[in-house]
Amino acid sequence: MALAAATPVDKLAWRPVAGVRSTSEVYVHIVLANFYLLSVTGPKMLADLKENAEKAVTSKAEVIKWLKRSSDAVKEAHSAETPKDLERKVHIADLMPRSTACIFESLFTPTSTWHS
Numbered sequence: 001m002a003l004a005a006a007t008p009v010d011k012l013a014w015r016p017v018a019g020v021r022s023t024s025e026v027y028v029h030i031v032l033a034n035f036y037l038l039s040v041t042g043p044k045m046l047a048d049l050k051e052n053a054e055k056a057v058t059s060k061a062e063v064i065k066w067l068k069r070s071s072d073a074v075k076e077a078h079s080a081e082t083p084k085d086l087e088r089k090v091h092i093a094d095l096m097p098r099s100t101a102c103i104f105e106s107l108f109t110p111t112s113t114w115h116s
Helices: 002-006 023-041 060-080 085-088 099-107
Strands: none
Touching: 002 060, 023 060, 023 099, 060 099, 085 099
């Protein structure tokens, strides 16, 4: 969130080259990934988070609001997990089953290697 807050408004639409995500789209992609990975552990995807959010959420205030909302949701869900819950295996797309603890690790540690 600090990086999004520090990003100048005029840089949110910036793209390194045509055809790739803009800065705001990258931030919202993180939001979508957070909520998707959370949904794998149990909580449902938010009804008001639309599939086209990367294109629809473009204002700095909205981007930061969604980043905060996804971060808070991850923290809340993690704090509600019991040690037994964290041992539960879940499936993500066609990857090998992973423990719920591994999913939360990936949400808290962006450089984790859970996907390897």
